[in-house]
Amino acid sequence: MKESIIEIAHVSFQYKGSANGFLKDISLSVKKGETLLLTGLSGSGKTTIIRLINGLIPHYYPGELAGSISVAGHDIAKTELYELAGLVGTVFQNPRSQFFSVDTDGEIVFGPENIGLDPTEIINRKQTVVREMQIEKLLGRSLFELSGGEKQRIACASVSALLPDIILLDEPSSNLDQGAIENLREEIKRWKEQGKTLVISEHRLWYLKDLADRVIYMDAGSIRQEWSGPEFASMGSETVRQLQLRPLEVPDISPPICEGGCDCADDCKTVSPLPLSDDGFLLKDFYFSYHRKPNLFGKKKLTGQDDMLSLCIPHLVLPKRSVIGVIGKNGTGKSTFLKCVCGLEKDCKGSIEIDGKTYKGKDRRKLCYMVMQDVNHQLFTDSVEAEILLSMKEGSKERCDTILESLSILAYKSMHPMALSGGQKQRVAIASAIAANAKLMLFDEPTSGLDFAHMEKVGALLKNLAASGNTVLVATHDLELIELCCDYVLCIENGKLGYMRKVGSLQ
């Protein structure tokens, strides 16, 4: 029997000024070197447990705390946060907001500098971490130009550099693609081999199921069930479904990842799209480049022959009334593709033809509407109703009610959009898309960080949108979502069209 390193005894917690996100009489002990996986629905208290262990509760997030937490012999309530820095490391969910530096080198040494280590020791640690993780290529770069997966690797490296015994990961894979998750998995495996104690909160289970020694299922602030690692890994898919967890296996949407094996063509001119009838959105001449700077006077003219293109799609047909999943690695051009389609990149001169009409330039914005990954960016007004009316030319209140009703958010009509939950905000954004009469709706990562129950809801919503005559283009890393709702899957690789095929069919 190994000694326990984290001891949580009868802890209840309620955030200040909030009724939800509380824990009820949690008792949990984690042994040294154990890998514990926390799972459960969003809002079940997983993140709160992570915050108990790294001391952010009660020191950063105030609230009512009862019970005791001890981590490696420190009573958390009486320990200052900086004393825990060399002991407990945390990798957070959002790669965007866990950086203090602007450059990668500075970020890795940031923690060791804070705890006042000798500079030569810091340099040594940095070199060790960089070598172990093989991230030499990422050094000397600006963090703002890295992809989500690369940012998360730097986050792991900067936690590693503090050599903590305990490492906490709070939904680390939310914004990552398949390949980046493999890297993360390798990193977790290495930490495990080094004997670190790991506590991981996660919705995506497939990459962790054979790494976890113990799995805890949380529900409404309590520990509902507990399994040993092997027990959990061998659980039937029915049970997993009943618990509303994401599947333990990566859904097979052959090929699962667009890497080798698939018929990605190198030359963008020779790609032939799915042989389809002309009944669809015909996308023509979508070229875009981040590298070609516009000159001072004229706009750049891009052609398919340019070798510096970030996006090169000369011809593509999107079938009407269908949900089309757009997949591809982090930073491969999925978001760029969506932005170009809906006319947000001025330099992309592509045209969209539908029903005999051609939409070019700004006109594309009348046809398309994008629901962004961070919906907070597209809610502007002070009530849900005003938000919808803003999208309508005629401003009919009855129509607004009908739309809200159809998305079951009519009850929130007079609320401030920012006061709603993430899922509700997303619905408000969808409602304004419907109000704007968009025929082609684009979604950028609508399910990142969502549990399976919410993902199913989003999937059903997308299907409904397609059934009511819209065409939905959804960029996602969640293969579970593609299995749930997509009719077609479109793979983009290095800005080029890899392949497009029907989901479920192997041809």
Add this chain to the structure above:
Amino acid sequence: MRLKLDPRTKLYMLLIVSAIVMMSATTPLLWTIRIVVTVIPLLLLISEKRYASAFRFAALYTVALVLTFRFLSEESTGILKALLTGYSGIVVQFLPALITAWYVVRTTKIGEFMSAMQRMHVPDGIAISLAVVMRFFPTIKEEYASISDAMRMRGIALGGGNAAKMIEYRMIPLLFSCVNIGDELSAAAITRGLGGKGKRTSVEVLRLRAFDWLLIAVFTAAAVVFVVFKYVL
């Protein structure tokens, strides 16, 4: 050629330029000094290969200067001229400080900055706050860009012709997301030991080189001459 300046030199330049723009230039000599302290950061921007921003700043400044000296005078009348006087007055007066600040922010790494602050014995509390501000500029830029995209998509980039709405639509989402990011950012930084009682160390080795001393001398001289010729003689 890329000159790597010590962050202390950069901060000193910023201090001097800010002081000089606060005093109004009245004689040709004073104007010359002002122009010199504006051109130096412009050249430094060019040495960092930031041609686009250097060009924009230079154009803006030159236009404002030409307007001030060639077309506007105390006798100017009319609304257009009044507006132009206001515009070019502000640009000529404050742009030098803005250019220098831009140069400092864009070319200083957070690690260097923290190290410089320590060497100057600035309390950690102040140094960290300033570092967070520097860290936040690119974030604000990213957030702002995606909010602008969202506005263009909905066709409300101009607020439907209403200036107040135009600002409201931009600022509300921007403030919300900056507050959220700031909150997560501090939580992440605290778990990595920021704000501890122990003395912070730094891997950045700072050294004032010949070119640093040269710039410090030039800027000191500029400040001294400016003050002496304006207030003493």
